[in-house]
Amino acid sequence: LKNLFDFIDTDKNGKINYTEFIASTVTDHVMSSKKNLENVFNMLDKDGNGYVDRDEIMGILSQHGHISN
Ligand SMILES: [Ca+2]
Ligand SMILES: [Ca+2]
Numbered sequence: 001l002k003n004l005f006d007f008i009d010t011d012k013n014g015k016i017n018y019t020e021f022i023a024s025t026v027t028d029h030v031m032s033s034k035k036n037l038e039n040v041f042n043m044l045d046k047d048g049n050g051y052v053d054r055d056e057i058m059g060i061l062s063q064h065g066h067i068s069n
Contacts, residue, residue, distance in 0.1 A: 004061075005054055015051035 008016050008024040016024075021041050044052045044060050 005057060008057075015053050016057065017051055021052060 005016070006012070008020055010020050010023065018041055021044070022037060025037060025040075041052070042048075044056055046056050046059070
């Protein structure tokens with residue numbers, strides 16, 4: 001997971017902003033709709049501070065079963 005987070009966090013500031021999020025999802029072809037991307041980002045950004053931090057992304061990935069441990 002740390003590798004995934006670091007991969008998305010391209011400026012290595014410990015937070016994933018919307019631009020980084022878009023870049024990662026477009027790369028992975030996870031989403032095709034900008035509207036969906038905004039919804040997903042808002043869902044990930046639980047405290048609404050404009051960044052997705054490590055705890056937030058870990059929580060959502062856990063829910064989607066991407067973390068086995
Ligand atoms: Ca960042
Ligand atoms: Ca946040």
